[in-house]
Amino acid sequence: MAGTGSRVLRSVWLRQFLLQGCWNYEGMQNVGFAYCMLPALRELYGESPEELLKALKRHLEFFNTHPTMAGVILGATVRLEERVASGETDPRAIGTFKVGLMGSLGAIGDSFFWGALKPMASVAGAILSLVHPLLGIAALLLLYNVSHLVIRYRGFTAGVQGEESAVQFLRGANLSTKTEDCKLLAAVLGGAYAGVLGSGTAWMVGGPAEVAGLFLVFALLIHLFSIFLRKAVSPSEVLLFLLIVGVLILR
Amino acid sequence: MTGNLLLAALVGAVCYLDRTAAFQMMLHRPLLVASIMGAVFGDLAAGAQVGAVLELLYIVRLPVGASIPPDDTGAAVFGGAAAAVASSSIGLDGGSFTSILLLSVPCAELGKFADRYVRRVNGRIARLTVDSVERGDSEAVRHGLLAGLVLFGAAGALLSLLFAGLGVSLSGYLLPRFGPESREQFSILLPAIPLLGAASVFSCSRTEKTAPLFYLTMTAVFAVTLFFRWAG
Numbered sequence: 001m002a003g004t005g006s007r008v009l010r011s012v013w014l015r016q017f018l019l020q021g022c023w024n025y026e027g028m029q030n031v032g033f034a035y036c037m038l039p040a041l042r043e044l045y046g047e048s049p050e051e052l053l054k055a056l057k058r059h060l061e062f063f064n065t066h067p068t069m070a071g072v073i074l075g076a077t078v079r080l081e082e083r084v085a086s087g088e089t090d091p092r093a094i095g096t097f098k099v100g101l102m103g104s105l106g107a108i109g110d111s112f113f114w115g116a117l118k119p120m121a122s123v124a125g126a127i128l129s130l131v132h133p134l135l136g137i138a139a140l141l142l143l144y145n146v147s148h149l150v151i152r153y154r155g156f157t158a159g160v161q162g163e164e165s166a167v168q169f170l171r172g173a174n175l176s177t178k179t180e181d182c183k184l185l186a187a188v189l190g191g192a193y194a195g196v197l198g199s200g201t202a203w204m205v206g207g208p209a210e211v212a213g214l215f216l217v218f219a220l221l222i223h224l225f226s227i228f229l230r231k232a233v234s235p236s237e238v239l240l241f242l243l244i245v246g247v248l249i250l251r
Numbered sequence: 252m253t254g255n256l257l258l259a260a261l262v263g264a265v266c267y268l269d270r271t272a273a274f275q276m277m278l279h280r281p282l283l284v285a286s287i288m289g290a291v292f293g294d295l296a297a298g299a300q301v302g303a304v305l306e307l308l309y310i311v312r313l314p315v316g317a318s319i320p321p322d323d324t325g326a327a328v329f330g331g332a333a334a335a336v337a338s339s340s341i342g343l344d345g346g347s348f349t350s351i352l353l354l355s356v357p358c359a360e361l362g363k364f365a366d367r368y369v370r371r372v373n374g375r376i377a378r379l380t381v382d383s384v385e386r387g388d389s390e391a392v393r394h395g396l397l398a399g400l401v402l403f404g405a406a407g408a409l410l411s412l413l414f415a416g417l418g419v420s421l422s423g424y425l426l427p428r429f430g431p432e433s434r435e436q437f438s439i440l441l442p443a444i445p446l447l448g449a450a451s452v453f454s455c456s457r458t459e460k461t462a463p464l465f466y467l468t469m470t471a472v473f474a475v476t477l478f479f480r481w482a483g
Contacts, residue, residue: 021272022380022399024373025317031377035396038389052389060381060392064316067275106316114313115455118277122310123452125282126303133286133299140306144277180458187461188468190452193307193445195472201442202473203480215473218446219466225450226457235308236321236356238447243353246437250429 004040004078011039013156016074019067028064033074040078044085055081058094065102066109071152073101075159076166097163105170112175116182117147123189130196147178194222256415259291263328263411264404270324271314271366272403281305281327288331288415297338298331304352305330307448309359311455319370322362326355328411332418341427346434349441354421358414369406373399 015036022031037059045052065073080097083089121143129136151173158169198218202211228238266287269278277283282302289298305327312320333351337343380395426434453465 017274018272018396018400020275021396021403022373022376023271024370024377024399026374027377027381028317031380031392031395031399034380034384034392038392049387049389053384053387056384056389056392057381060377060384110313110315114315119307119310119452119455121277122280122282122306125280126306126448129282129299129303133282133296133302136299136303137283137286140280140282141277148276180460183456183458184461184464186452186456187465190307190449190456191465191468192472193452194449194465195469195474196476197442197445197449198469199473199476199480202477211477215470218442219469221443221446222450222453222469225447226454229311229450229454230457234321235311235447235451236360239308239353239356239444242440242443243356246349246353246440249436249439250433 004043004082008039008043009078009160012036012074012078013071013153015039016067016071016152016156019070027060027062029067029070030060030063033063033070034059036070036074037077037081040081044081051085054091055084058091061095063098063102065106066113068113068148068151069105069109069155071156072105072159072166072169073098075156075161076101076163077159079160079162108170108175112179112182113148116179116186117144120182120186120189123186123193127189127193127196194218252419255291256412256419259288259328259332259415260408260412262287262291263324263415264408266324266328267407267410268400268404270407272400279324281308281323281330284324284327285331285334288328288418289335292332292335292415292419294335294338297334297343300343301330301334301348301351301355302327304445304448305355307451308444309451310448311451313455319363319366321356321359322366322410323359324407325362325410325414326359329358329414329418329421330355332415333422334418335422336419337422337426340422341434344431344434345438345441346429346431346436347422347426349437349444350426350434351418351421352444353440358417362410362414365406365410369402372402376402 019029019032019036023029034056041052041055045055077094080094084091121140124143125136125140128139155169158165202214205211205214266279266284269276285302285305286295286299289295305323309321309323314320330351334343337347341347376395376398380391383391
């Protein structure tokens with residue numbers, strides 16, 4: 001079986017950071033995926049330009065998943081291409097594999113990275129920036145990128161070892177539990193953020209009765225805003241409403 | 252000031268690239284972008300103050316599939332530049348802070364519109380790439396990706412230049428026209444904006460378990476910090 005060298009694998013791994021370089025509404029990450037696969041395809045089909053073009057066309061078909069989770073698919077696709085190059089597998093298996101995995105990995109990645117880890121890292125950064133801006137920035141980058149880079153690396157490595165390793169990696173990563181944990185942490189930190197900022201304003205108001213009243217107003221306001229946001233009202237719309245109120249106050 | 256604006260455009264281009272096209276390492280987050288813009292225009296801490304609030308405002312809008320959330324990177328470029336300039340001229344009082352945050356909304360929406368346009372142009376680049384590969388040019392893939400990256404980067408640089416310029420103009424020319432009393436009136440709205448950020452976090456982390464936890468922590472932290480403020 002034709003193999004892919006470690007230099008080529010490193011190149012494919014690094015190129016996954018440019019997966020969305022030509023993101024478009026029709027093929028989404030198609031050009032990016034083909035670009036990531038290019039070093040491996042050149043090594044496998046370097047002596048047969050026609051096969052190389054056929055392989056590239058396979059990877060220029062529609063593709064979209066969460067960018068961090070793409071490492072798993074990329075690694076496994078390199079392994080599948082090796083089998084195709086040695087005649088062990090039908091080329092159509094690659095398309096089936098990619099289509100089968102991209103939707104579910106996209107949903108898992110969106111839910112974990114965008115829906116849980118990013119809010120958790122952001123709110124931690126926002127709170128710590130009250131102590132020092134650089135501390136907040138460092139917390140935000142570290143909290144997000146440790147998981148981000150580990151999953152990119154381990155996912156790709158597991159994918160390269162084969163489809164079974166990829167599935168085992170996904171099971172072992174246990175992202176659904178981690179999503180719940182990050183959401184829990186984000187909620188705690190979000191509550192702390194609201195508490196700190198609320199007390200900062202309440203401190204200037206005066207007596208205990210006013211402070212308690214103001215706390216209730218803040219809690220109700222958060223609840224009201226969250227109802228709006230859940231009903232798909234954009235934060236921009238809420239802010240524009242506040243801007244109009246502000247302009248009316250000025251008059 | 253021209254040098255500062257050009258530097259803002261250069262740094263902004265890198266941050267915008269991180270947003271979609273490359274890396275996705277959170278270099279585009281408002282806390283970081285607004286702090287950098289603050290540093291470029293002379294006051295990192297002022298930029299960070301605005302960035303910390305902007306960081307959470309749009310977190311509830313996820314970039315899932317083809318949906319594009321408001322451009323909080325652009326809002327941070329505007330906010331960071333405006334905060335730094337305000338801090339060195341009229342001072343970053345409550346009114347200036349509120350108006351900078353509220354006036355960053357059009358930047359966020361304009362940036363979203365520009366992002367959509369770039370992705371449409373990328374559609375043409377992708378079609379050209381596929382056509383070229385079909386004609387036998389395997390290098391077209393590399394050229395197509397490079398064209399997409401350049402487009403994302405150039406759009407980011409232009410948007411950063413525009414938003415930083417608008418931020419500087421706001422704090423340098425518009426805000427000083429309003430007296431301290433007018434700005435003080437405007438600051439009444441300030442507490443509501445970070446609360447919208449907190450609601451944004453609450454909404455995207457909300458499950459049966461997390462909802463009571465959010466309010467419990469809010470109550471506990473509110474009480475404890477208030478106690479320490481009174482005691483200290």
